[in-house]
Amino acid sequence: RLxxxxxxxREPEAEGCPPGVGGSMRCQQVSVLYFxxxxxxxxxxxxxxxxxxxxxxxxxxxxxxxxxxxxxxIQDQVILAVxxxxxxxxxxxxxLQPGDEVAIIPPISGG
Amino acid sequence: MDESADMPKDFIKLKSEKLSVDEVSExxxxxxxxxxxxxxxxxxxxxEGKKVIHLEYEAYxxxxxxxxxxxxxxxRQKWPSVKHIAVHHRLGVVPVTEASVIIAVSSPHRAESxxxxxxxxxxxxxxxxxxxxxxxxDEYSWKENKECxxxxxxx
Numbered sequence: 038r039l040x041x042x043x044x045x046x047r048e049p050e051a052e053g054c055p056p057g058v059g060g061s062m063r064c065q066q067v068s069v070l071y072f073x074x075x076x077x078x079x080x081x082x083x084x085x086x087x088x089x090x091x092x093x094x095x096x097x098x099x100x101x102x103x104x105x106x107x108x109x110x111i112q113d114q115v116i117l118a119v120x121x122x123x124x125x126x127x128x129x130x131x132x133l134q135p136g137d138e139v140a141i142i143p144p145i146s147g148g
Numbered sequence: 149m150d151e152s153a154d155m156p157k158d159f160i161k162l163k164s165e166k167l168s169v170d171e172v173s174e175x176x177x178x179x180x181x182x183x184x185x186x187x188x189x190x191x192x193x194x195x196e197g198k199k200v201i202h203l204e205y206e207a208y209x210x211x212x213x214x215x216x217x218x219x220x221x222x223x224r225q226k227w228p229s230v231k232h233i234a235v236h237h238r239l240g241v242v243p244v245t246e247a248s249v250i251i252a253v254s255s256p257h258r259a260e261s262x263x264x265x266x267x268x269x270x271x272x273x274x275x276x277x278x279x280x281x282x283x284x285x286d287e288y289s290w291k292e293n294k295e296c297x298x299x300x301x302x303x
Contacts (some may be wrong), residue, residue, distance in 0.1 A: 072208055073279035074290050116298045118277065121211040125298070140208055140277070144292035144299030147207070147237065147278030148189050148249050148269055 054087040065090045065133045069101060075115060075141040079105040090133050094124045097131060097139065108141070116142045154178050158220040158233045162207055162278075164240040167247045176232035176254040185261035187269050189249040191242050201283045203242045208277035212237075215276045219268055223253070226267065227260040235268060237278060248280075270295065 054064035064087050071079045088100050094117055102108050117124045118140040119131055133139075159175045169188060176184055191203045220233045231254040242248045251268045255261040272278075274295035282289045292299035 070208065072206060072277070073281070114292075114298060114300050118208065118211055121214055140211070142208070142277060142298075143279065143290065144296045145273075145275075145277055146280040146291035146293050146296070147205070147212070147276045148273040148293070 054089065063089055065135055065137070067133055067135075067137045067139050070138060070140040072141060073143045074111060075108060075143050078107040078111065079141075080107075088133065092131055092133065093127065094119070094129045094131060095126045098126050101139075101141070111143060114144055118142050154180055154231070156224065156231050156233075158217060159235070160213055160216045160220070161234075161236045162209055162212060162239055163236070164238065167236050167238050167250050169247070169250060172234045172236050172250045172252045175234045176252045178231050178254050181231050181254050181256045183256065183258040183261045184252060184254045185258065185265045187249070187251045187265045188247050189269070190247050191244045193244040195282055195284075195289075198284045200244060201285065202244060203248060204281040204283060205237070205239045205242060205248060206279050206281075207237070207239055209239075212276050212278055216272065219271050219275070222271070223264045223267060227255065227264050229257075229260050230255045230264050233264070233268070235272070237272075237276075239278075 066085050066087055068083060069086050070083045071081060076082050086101065086104065088097060092100070098112070098117065112126070116126065120137055123142065124131070169186065173184055173186065191200070193200050216235050223230055223233060234252045237249045238247065249269070251265050253261040253264040253268070255264070273293045280291045282291055
């Protein structure tokens with residue numbers, strides 16, 4: 038299909054970040070935190086991942102699922118927290134800084 | 149008497165030790181005001197016919213504290229006469245009948261503190277990143293608050 042000639046934004050290339058390459062222009066180290074069911078599925082509580090600096094929230098989730106495929110089963114019930122703000126999985130464009138905290142947030146049950 | 153010396157304060161604590169109603173009440177009591185309202189959430193021993201052995205809580209602690217501070221700010225905006233607010237939430241294992249959360253609010257008269265406590269617990273359940281696992285005899289279940297907008301309800 039022909040494009041209309043005008044895009045809302047350029048789709049960021051979420052090809053992943055090659056290890057050992059000085060790709061710091063495009064890739065960023067972020068801390069990923071896992072809680073509750075997501076920690077059980079991923080088998081860990083936290084790690085550092087290298088992800089594209091500009092990425093949608095859905096693409097970020099998909100990068101994480103590439104590392105921990107068992108997380109796929111909860112995709113319909115999680116949101117993320119990026120720099121301690123909740124983000125739905127979707128088109129929202131994130132601009133990540135080095136050391137940013139990304140948390141996997143299954144449905145909450147405090148109180 | 150210098151009322152301004154008793155500045156409104158928020159007391160937020162996430163801890164694994166047993167919570168104390170006396171301690172939380174005493175934190176918010178002010179000699180200048182006449183009302184303290186309290187909510188205590190305790191562990192039930194049953195869920196849908198299954199026996200609950202205990203609950204286990206975990207939290208994204210730094211974000212949970214930030215979210216609770218925001219709840220306190222919102223309370224003060226909606227009920228400006230509220231004096232002190234205390235929110236204590238237990239983490240780790242909580243045995244049956246023990247408290248998992250205690251919220252206390254002081255105010256000059258009872259209407260504001262009663263409403264503020266209700267708002268606090270309702271908003272906590274909808275927005276604070278804390279998770280509860282219910283442990284039964286043979287299995288366990290991660291609970292989901294109905295207030296949580298990203299939980300699947302009855303699919």
